[in-house]
Amino acid sequence: MNVAVIGANGGIGRRLLPRLDQAGHDPIGVVRSDEQFDAIRERGGEPRLGDLEEEVAPALEGADAVVFTAGAGGSTGWDKTILVDLWGAERAVTACAEFGIDRFVMVSSRGAGDPESRQGPIKPYIVAKHVADRSLQRSPLEETILRPTRLTDEEGTGRVAAHFGTDPETGPPIPRDDVAQAVVACLENKDTVGHAVTLYGGDTPIEEAMQEAS
Numbered sequence: 695m696n697v698a699v700i701g702a703n704g705g706i707g708r709r710l711l712p713r714l715d716q717a718g719h720d721p722i723g724v725v726r727s728d729e730q731f732d733a734i735r736e737r738g739g740e741p742r743l744g745d746l747e748e749e750v751a752p753a754l755e756g757a758d759a760v761v762f763t764a765g766a767g768g769s770t771g772w773d774k775t776i777l778v779d780l781w782g783a784e785r786a787v788t789a790c791a792e793f794g795i796d797r798f799v800m801v802s803s804r805g806a807g808d809p810e811s812r813q814g815p816i817k818p819y820i821v822a823k824h825v826a827d828r829s830l831q832r833s834p835l836e837e838t839i840l841r842p843t844r845l846t847d848e849e850g851t852g853r854v855a856a857h858f859g860t861d862p863e864t865g866p867p868i869p870r871d872d873v874a875q876a877v878v879a880c881l882e883n884k885d886t887v888g889h890a891v892t893l894y895g896g897d898t899p900i901e902e903a904m905q906e907a908s
C-alpha cells in the first residue's frame with residue numbers, strides 16, 4: 695500500500711516510516727522542508743513537500759492511505775493549533791475525498807471524544823482535535839482514529855492498552871514507537887475502520903489489541 699504520512703519528520707512519523715517500509719508498504723513522507731528529504735529516504739520513504747498551512751493536497755496524489763500525525767506542538771500559539779491540528783487536518787481529509795483516497799488514520803489525542811471533560815490550558819487543543827476527528831468521521835473515508843495519551847520517547851514495548859468506545863481519564867503514558875506500531879496494525883486490519891481508540895501504555899500485544907475491533 696502507498697501510505698502518505700503527514701508529519702513524517704515528527705516523533706511518531708520518524709518511527710512510522712521504517713515500520714511501514716519493513717511491513718512491505720511504500721511510505722510517502724510528507725514534510726515541509728526539502729532539507730528533510732534525505733532523512734525521509736534513509737527511513738525508506740519517498741519524500742514530498744506539503745505544508746498544511748499552504749498546499750498539502752498534491753503531496754497525497756497516488757496514495758492508497760493517509761496517516762495524519764502532524765501537529766503544531768505545545769510551543770506555538772493557539773493560532774497554529776487551529777491552522778495545523780484542526781484546519782490542516784480537515785484540508786487533508788477533503789483532499790483525500792477529492793483524490794479518491796479511501797483510507798485515513800488520524801493520530802488524535804486522548805480526551806478528544808469529549809472536550810467538555812477537559813478543562814484548563816489544554817482545552818483549546820482538545821477542541822481542535824475533536825473538530826478534526828468529527829470532520830473525518832462525517833467524511834466518506836474509511837477512518838480509524840487513534841487517541842494516545844501523553845507520548846514518550848522511551849523504547850517501544852510492542853504492547854498497549856486499547857480502549858474502544860471508552861476513554862479512561864488516567865493511565866500510563868505511551869511510547870511514540872508503540873503508537874507508530876499501532877498505526878501500522880490499524881492499516882492492516884480493516885476491522886478497525888470506524889473506530890476511535892484511546893491508547894495508553896499497557897500489556898496487550900499491539901496487533902492483538904487492535905483485533906478487539908472485530
Ligand SMILES: NC(=O)c1ccc[n+]([C@@H]2O[C@H](COP(=O)([O-])OP(=O)(O)OC[C@H]3O[C@@H](n4cnc5c(N)ncnc54)[C@H](OP(=O)(O)O)[C@@H]3O)[C@@H](O)[C@H]2O)c1
Nearest residue numbers: 701703704705706745746747764765802803842843844845
Ligand atoms: N505530545 C503528546 O504527548 C501528544 C499526546 C497525544 C497526541 N499527540 C498528537 O500526536 C501527533 C504526533 O505527535 P508527535 O509528538 O509525533 O509530534 P511532533 O514530534 O511535534 O511532530 C509534529 C510534526 O508535524 C509537522 N508539522 C507542523 N506543522 C506543519 C505544517 N504546517 N505542515 C506540515 N507538517 C507540519 C512538524 O514538522 P517539522 O518537523 O517541520 O517541524 C512535525 O514533523 C500530533 O498530532 C500530536 O498532537 C501528542
